[in-house]
Amino acid sequence: MVDIASRVWNHKWKIDPIVRSLIDTDFYKLLMCQSVFRNKPETQVTFSLINRSKHIPLADLIDEGELREQLDHIRSLSLSRGESTWLRGNTFYGKRQMFRPDFMEWFEGLRLPPYHLERKGDQYELTFEGSWPEVMLWEIPALAVLMELRSRAVLDRMGRFELQVLYARGMTRVWEKIEALREIPDLSIADFGTRRRHSFLWQDWCVQAMQEGLGDAFTGTSNCKIAMSREVEAIGTNAHELPMVYAALAKDDAALAQAPYDVLQDWHDEHEGNLRIILPDTYGTKGFLDNAPDWLAGWTGIRVDSGDPAVAAQTAIDWWKSRGEDPSEKRVIFSDGLDVAKIKELHQQFAGKVKASFGWGTLLTNDFRGLVPDDALAPFSLVCKAVKANGSPTVKLSDNPNKAMGPQSEIDRYKRIFGVGDQAAQKVIV
Template identity: 70%
Template sequence: MTDIATRVYNHAWKIDPIVRSVLDTDFYKLLMAQMIFRRHRDTRVTFGIINRTASVPLAKLIDEGELREHLDHIRSLSLSRGESTWLRGNMFYGTRQMFSPDFIEWLEDFRFPAYHLERRGDQYELTFEGPWIETTMWEIPALAVIMELHSRAVTRGLGKFELQVLYARAMTRLWENVQRLSTLPNLSIADFGTRRRHGFLWQDWCVQAIMEGLGKAFLGTSNCLIAMRREVEAIGTNAHELPMVYAALAPNDRALAEAPYAVLADWQDAYDGNLRVVLPDTYGTEHFFERAPAWVAKWTGVRVDSGDPIEGGELAIAWWKKHGQDPTKKLAIFSDGLDVDLMHKIHRHFHGRIRISYGWGTLLTNDFRGLGPNGGLDPFSIVCKVISANGRPAVKISDNPTKAVGPPEEIERYRRVFHVGTQVATPVLV
């Protein structure tokens, strides 16, 4: 097993580049990329980093030259022959040929496009503009670079023994959390922690710990590279960027109102089975369910990713019942800011009423709360979101207005089109 503390102390760039493979990304990126490759190859999309936790001065902590060095390294990466073979031959979700030969050929030739980096006060402006099929690939590795450079900056002054104690405490905390989760009946859980991980080696260690501690209750990891190396399932479906781009491309309010369902029609044409999981909160879960076509209720499940998880789960149950579906046969994936206490609360409320699964993210792969110097390793909220599509602004509303993205006037327009009523703003930890 890797001695993480020693590797952190003796950072050798060639041994530990932050992103070491095109596959060091989330599985849903590849699934979405294949659909984009099929339908929207000529759409131009800009992504940008948004640090929601302005109190974390990234530009003061992270050296710009070092950041550029790692971003440039990512631009040099390409899919290896072994990685290509894994994608071509592995059975994902029970389907052997998940990815078509022409998409794999494109991925084999893919290189990350140019980026724009500029310091703005104590923060960085980092954006990616170009064909959607290319810029979408930057989201996960860009966030991983920033998060790990932040971790390295905070721990840079620590000695060998300080680092050993730091990681021993973090390991103990994780193992205690795993033991608490093991008491939940019919537990199903996956690692969703790539985007805001403490570091690659730490995420890999967390996956190994859950594999041992939870056994069959551990479904797999969203990280393709770790899934390949550890021989576990690669887990993922889709993300908010799909409805955000489809909505931005809508020529009028009527088309805008239909955009979230147009996404689902295209997704259903591309994938089946357990990949048919609805993400309803981009423009408000309640209105989404009110207008969703009946055929969507036949999908496998729903991912609850913002707002109160109990309310989100209850909305899904009511929607399934309305369309004559049996909720006990439906899947609800909870994935927003999960810690062990929240998972216990959700389980107590829904166990036996629906099939429950958890996508454990930042508080799995970056739970150093109170362990770092002066709280410097506490997780913070940073995202990489769609800014525009074909020059038109992109918007996300969410069930928590704190997570809203887009120009204020466009947010108000979307709120009107999607009949978003009063929302309760809650703090976003991660």
């Protein structure tokens, strides 16, 4: 097992680049990338970094030269032979050859496209432009780099023994959480913590701790690199990016209203009925389900990623019942702002009603709250989103208006088209 504190203290850049592989990313990015490669390969997109936590002055904390060095390193990466073999030959979700030969040939030759970086006050403007299949693969590595450079800025001020104590306390915290989760019967939980992790080494340690501490209750990790090296399942399906871009490409209001369902039709065709998890909250969960075609009710389940998770899950249960489906046979994946208390609460509330599972993110892989002065390692909300598609702005409404994004005029239009009324604002945890 890696001595993380010593590795941080004796830091050598070439040993520990922040992103060390093109598959040091979330599994759903690769699944979505293959779908985009097949269905929308010519679409031009712009992705942009968005720091929701404005009180974190990233440009004051992170040296621009070091940031560029890390981003340039990512542009030098390509798939290794072992990584390609794993993607081509492994079984994912019970299916061999999840990734088609034409996609793999393209991916094996890929280098990520250029980036644009500029300081604006105490923040960085970081954008990526180009073809959708290429640009979309910047999202996770870009977030990982910013998050870890912020962590390193704090750690660089600490002495050797301070670092040893910090990581001992952090490990104890994670293990105490795992011990608490052991008390939950029939738990199903995965690591979803790549995008806002403390560091690659820390995420890798957390996955190993979950493997040992939870056994079969730990179902896998979203991180492909760690899944491959630790021989656990790679977990993931799709994200808001798909409906956001499809919606931006819509030519009129009718096409816009249909766009979220076009996404899932393409997804169904791509995966031949596998990976049938609905993410319904991009433009409001209730409206999405009320207007959904009947064939979607037969899908495996939904992922709840914003708003009040209990309300969203109950909305899905009511919808399944109205469409003649048995909710107890459906999967509900909770993935927004989770920690142990919320996981326990939701599991108890929905046990027997649905097959509840949990994608545990930032508060697994980046919970150093209260462990350093001024809480300087507390996690914060940083995202990298598609903001334009073929020149048109993207929009996300969410079930939490604090997560909404896009020009206000377009937000108002989308709310009208998707029938989104008043929403209860909730604190964005991470």
